[in-house]
Amino acid sequence: MNNASTWQLISCIMRRDLAVALRRRSDIINPLLFVVIVVTLFPLAVGPGPDILGRIATGVIWVAALLSALLGSERLFRDDFLDGSLEQLVLLPAPLPALALGKIIVHWLLSGLPLVILAPLCALLLKLPMDAWGVLMLTLLVGTPMLSAMTAVGAALTVSLGRGGALLSLLLLPLFIPLLIFAAAAVESTLVGTSAYGQVLLLAGLMLLTLTLAPLAVAAAIRVSVN
Amino acid sequence: MWKWLHPYAKGEATYRLLGAWLPWLSGLAALLMTVGLVWGLFYAPPDYQQGDSYRIIFIHVPAAMFSMGAYTGMAIAALIALVWQIRTAEWAIAAIAPVGAVLTFVALFTGAVWGKPMWGTWWEWDARLTSELILLFLYIGVLALYYAFNDARTGAKAAAILSLVGVVNVPIIHFSVYWWNSLHQGATITKFEKPSMPPEMLIPLLICIAGFLFLTAALVTQRLRNEILKQELHRPWAQQQLGVEVNHGV
């Protein structure tokens, strides 16, 4: 039995999560596909006029991102809870918040980061003016880690419930709203012509705060759910 | 230093203490609210700009204040429940949440109805209104989580975690009028400056605020006593309280 250091434990858990997730490609692709579908449906419903589309583009992309985060939330803890590995996670000699942060990062790599790469396509489909594309990707880059962190809190609280789906949306909605407002405002200010620098900076600050505090809440929630 | 609090971890002690307080809290609430609301509705002078519609303030401001105050109380109870595992604190979360939710609804509703003649719109997505709406969702979420679990203690702990996660919203509501200069007006009453309201309007407002304080306390006390009874229903003292004769030996 080798003496695994804390960092080795965390990286081991992260690699395991990554490997398991990559085996179920559909779990990764489905939420991204969902975003693209939503983005495709809006021009069909609202009409292809570039002025309307361009104005709602930011909101539609961000709301689609939030909804797809809700869709992909089960992946975080449900399987581990069902086969008992969540309990084992609690028993590891590494601090549970650190393990939770590791899981959040892996979740983000597979859900938030692909979304940042997908953003130009969505922006194109929704006729968002090109000078706002950069800021859109930046807000997604900075905001989606927050999304993963908050989704993790909600998922950890409801993992032991049988049908936690609607409850999860209700729990996460109050937490998502500020993120949505700031991210959309940042892109909007670019469209209007003012600099989005301040708002992106604020978003980055919020992201760091969330990534610091959310793992504590996730760890507490995991402990509660596992008992 | 906190030793005197320890007996109240037991449901029965808290129940009896609250039972002694409840008549006073309800009486003061009824008295202060009647005096304050009647004064504000009929005796305070009309506002120079808003005419008589400003009288909604006598419900709107106290309700909004205590919607935030109740959440803070709930978060403190949540902290105590999580850290010290005290069951009375867990039950307090379930007692405060419905009261806070109703207060938040009242604040939002009266604000909307006041806003229509004043700003010309029932609703606007400015920072304070939005964060108050978020507060309502948080209250509902805490309640939903509390009752979603089969085991009451797990539910209480999960609800406690959610309350603490959401408490960051309370300072956002409070400071939103300073950070974002948008639709909702600034603070009327601050601790350090002369209030921007004349005394003929300020005094009934303060009375209403005091009335709402005791109202919130009385409502929470009533609900907490009910929750204690519900959780301790199998104990003789609870059955006695509910008027069931306790037959020792059955």
Place this chain on the structure above:
Amino acid sequence: MAFDSWQEAIWMGGYGFYVWLSFGVSLLAIGVLVVHGLLTRKKLATMAVQEKQRKQRLARRQQQERELRSATTE
């Protein structure tokens, strides 16, 4: 009074609808809370009585079984 007559008080300078709607709904909401608390208390009393009756039935059944068993072993 700040108003010259009761009609003026109800009219509230044209804002009567808004003022009375706010006050009415708010007091109604608070009233619902109070009534719900009182009804819950009544329901708890009924639950306590039912629980007591259930325990009594159980105790009687156990007593009967004990008597039956001691009767058959004799």
